[in-house]
Amino acid sequence: MGLAPQEIDTALESATELFWRLGYAETSVQDLVEATGLNRYALYNAFGDKRGLFIATLDAYHARGFDVFNDAFNDPDTSPLEATRKVYRWMIEGVAERQTGCLICNLALDVAHDDPVVSEKVDQYFAEIEAAKLETMRLAEQRGELNPALTPEDATRILMALMPGIGDHGRRGAGEAELNAVIDAAIAAIGRPPSEPKTS
Amino acid sequence: MGLAPQEIDTALESATELFWRLGYAETSVQDLVEATGLNRYALYNAFGDKRGLFIATLDAYHARGFDVFNDAFNDPDTSPLEATRKVYRWMIEGVAERQTGCLICNLALDVAHDDPVVSEKVDQYFAEIEAAKLETMRLAEQRGELNPALTPEDATRILMALMPGIGDHGRRGAGEAELNAVIDAAIAAIGRPPSEPKTS
DNA sequence: GTCGTTTTAGACTTGCCGTTCTAGAATTTT
DNA sequence: AAAATTCTAGAACGGCAAGTCTAAAACGAC
Numbered sequence: 001m002g003l004a005p006q007e008i009d010t011a012l013e014s015a016t017e018l019f020w021r022l023g024y025a026e027t028s029v030q031d032l033v034e035a036t037g038l039n040r041y042a043l044y045n046a047f048g049d050k051r052g053l054f055i056a057t058l059d060a061y062h063a064r065g066f067d068v069f070n071d072a073f074n075d076p077d078t079s080p081l082e083a084t085r086k087v088y089r090w091m092i093e094g095v096a097e098r099q100t101g102c103l104i105c106n107l108a109l110d111v112a113h114d115d116p117v118v119s120e121k122v123d124q125y126f127a128e129i130e131a132a133k134l135e136t137m138r139l140a141e142q143r144g145e146l147n148p149a150l151t152p153e154d155a156t157r158i159l160m161a162l163m164p165g166i167g168d169h170g171r172r173g174a175g176e177a178e179l180n181a182v183i184d185a186a187i188a189a190i191g192r193p194p195s196e197p198k199t200s
Numbered sequence: 201m202g203l204a205p206q207e208i209d210t211a212l213e214s215a216t217e218l219f220w221r222l223g224y225a226e227t228s229v230q231d232l233v234e235a236t237g238l239n240r241y242a243l244y245n246a247f248g249d250k251r252g253l254f255i256a257t258l259d260a261y262h263a264r265g266f267d268v269f270n271d272a273f274n275d276p277d278t279s280p281l282e283a284t285r286k287v288y289r290w291m292i293e294g295v296a297e298r299q300t301g302c303l304i305c306n307l308a309l310d311v312a313h314d315d316p317v318v319s320e321k322v323d324q325y326f327a328e329i330e331a332a333k334l335e336t337m338r339l340a341e342q343r344g345e346l347n348p349a350l351t352p353e354d355a356t357r358i359l360m361a362l363m364p365g366i367g368d369h370g371r372r373g374a375g376e377a378e379l380n381a382v383i384d385a386a387i388a389a390i391g392r393p394p395s396e397p398k399t400s
Numbered sequence: 401g402t403c404g405t406t407t408t409a410g411a412c413t414t415g416c417c418g419t420t421c422t423a424g425a426a427t428t429t430t
Numbered sequence: 431a432a433a434a435t436t437c438t439a440g441a442a443c444g445g446c447a448a449g450t451c452t453a454a455a456a457c458g459a460c
Contacts, residue, residue, distance in 0.1 A: 023313075025225065029418060039438055040419085050418065109368055110310075113223075123372065147347070149393035154385035158358075161382045164368040165361030168309055172323065182361045185354035189389040193349035229448060239408055240449085250448070 003038070003046050011036040011046070016057040020103050024054055024111045051118075054111065058121055061103045069132060080140040081187050084133070084159065088183040092166060096176035101167020109164075126160075133159050137190075147190055155190045162186055203238070203246050211236040211246070216257040220303050224254055224311045251318075254311065258321055261303045269332060280340040281387050284333070284359065288383040292366060296376035301367020309364075326360075333359050340391075347390055355390045362386055 003011075014035045019027050029050055033040055047053035072078070072086040091102055101107065104125050112119035137152035137159075146155060166179055203211075214235045218227050229250055233240055247253035272278070272286040291302055301307065304325050312319035337352035337359075346355060366379055 028416090033439095040440085041438065044419075045437095105368070109371060113371070126372070147389055147393050149388045149391065150385060154381075154388060157382045157385045158362075158389060161365030161369060161386075162358075162361050164365045165363060168305070168364040169361060171309060171313070172326070181354075182357045185350060185357045186361075186389075188349045188354060189347055189358060189386075191349065193347050193393055228446090233409095240410085241408065244449075 003042060007038075008046060011038055011043075012053075012056055012060050015053055016061055016103070019054060019057055020107065021098050021100060023100075023107060051111075051115065055117060055121070058104065058108055058118070062121070062125055065104075066128075069129075073132070073136065079143065079145060080136045081145055081191055084136055085183060085187050088162075088166070089180065091163070092170075092176060092179040092183065095167055095170035096174075096179060098170075099173065100171050101164065105163045106167040106171075129163075130156060130160055140191075145192055147192055150190065158186060158190060203242060207238075208246060211238055211243075212253075212256055212260050215253055216261060216303070219254060219257055220307065221298050221300060223300075223307060251315065255317060255321070258304065258308055258318070262321070262325055265304075266328075269329075273332070273336065279343070279345060280336045281345055281391055284336055285383060285387050288362075288366070289380065291363070292370075292376060292379040292383065295367055295370035296374075296379060298370075299373065300371050301364065305363045306367040306371075329363075330356060330360055337390075345392055347392055350390065358386060358390060 014037075015032055018031055018035045022031070029040065029043070032043060032050070032053065036043065038046070043053065047056055068090050069087060072083045072090075075083065078086065095101060104122055108118055108122050112122045134152060134156045137146065137155040140146045140155070141152050146152065150158075162182070166182060169182065170179060214237075215232055218231060218235045222231070229240065229243070232243060232250070232253065236243065238246070243253065247256055268290050269287060272283045272290075275283065278286065295301060304322055308318055308322050312322045334352060334356045337346065337355040340346045340355070341352050346352065350358075362382070366382060369382065370379060
């Protein structure tokens with residue numbers, strides 16, 4: 001009776017991938033049955049309904065992203081701005097690979113519109129990211145690595161607002177190099193500028 | 201026989217507003233009938249189908265945006281960066297008023313995914329905006345108003361990638377002031393920085 | 401004023417998808 | 431080994447929305 005935890009995990013993984021690539025509304029339950037290898041009965045038993053399964057994938061995705069975040073910032077050798085670049089590189093990899101935006105920044109936002117539970121989760125996720133970024137930017141300021149025209153709050157605003165743009169850019173076909181150029185430009189703008197102009 | 205051009209225009213206006221606020225899939229033909237005041241028969245006669253009507257609204261929106269763009273940049277008293285700020289302010293007004301992203305940057309992108317015609321239009325629209333921004337940033341560089349850490353291409357990348365983020369931010373409930381703070385921070389970052397740090 | 405055309409309003413058709421149900425197969429229990 | 435429980439696969443149900451059709455109303459021409 002019931003599924004083994006490991007079965008649930010692998011099912012969640014394929015479901016995440018499917019939702020991510022197709023979008024919530026565009027993913028049919030039949031697609032999920034085929035992708036997970038579980039039959040309808042088992043799916044509904046384990047997750048309640050399609051929405052429940054989606055929410056479970058959000059949680060799993062969130063946990064994964066959290067780990068990446070911590071790894072990048074706990075390396076004492078990298079500066080705050082470099083750690084930030086690393087996190088965006090990771091995000092960009094996912095976007096470029098699937099030609100679609102981050103599961104939460106871009107996809108869950110659609111579902112959030114008429115689902116309070118998802119909406120709550122998205123808000124919480126964004127708040128977490130924003131707090132982490134702000135702390136990082138404060139650190140950058142202390143080290144004198146921040147553009148003097150910006151407060152840490154300003155830098156955080158820019159970084160936060162770029163996230164959906166990177167996803168959308170990827171959806172419209174931008175490759176990894178193009179997306180990296182965006183975040184590199186942003187980090188250059190946020191950092192302390194040189195006295196000599198950069199040549200194109 | 202047929203509708204007067206003026207009837208078509210007002211119908212298009214209400215349809216635009218409806219699509220914008222609700223999204224494409226979430227807007228039913230019945231909603232459009234009620235909002236435009238035209239009956240189904242007349243709607244299908246004038247625009248072919250729901251998708252045709254949507255594409256017509258895109259064209260109208262595009263034309264409107266084009267005008268705003270030109271107005272902002274043809275004022276000889278404002279610097280390139282200030283003109284850019286003006287255009288974003290206009291965009292932010294629309295976003296804040298409707299709590300949803302720009303019709304093309306955010307909404308049409310969803311539809312573009314499985315509609316080549318819409319996809320083409322979105323691409324063309326983005327290319328236009330990008331070219332205009334790049335020209336503006338080149339001008340800013342010539343005037344010595346650009347952050348020396350950035351090429352005009354870099355600055356354009358940042359500005360382009362911010363657009364969807366502003367829309368999504370608005371969708372998640374950000375008000376006009378918050379959204380303005382984002383673009384102000386970005387323009388500060390793109391501009392030539394002062395020697396003294398900004399105090400928060 | 402009557403007849404022909406156009407417009408209206410909404411019922412109807414078709415198709416899709418999430419969810420539930422069911423009958424048979426597999427599996428476990430004793 | 432037999433019986434009870436659980437799982438499987440897919441059929442059936444219900445609802446919703448786009449697009450078509452139709453019968454009545456409005457309009458216009460002569």
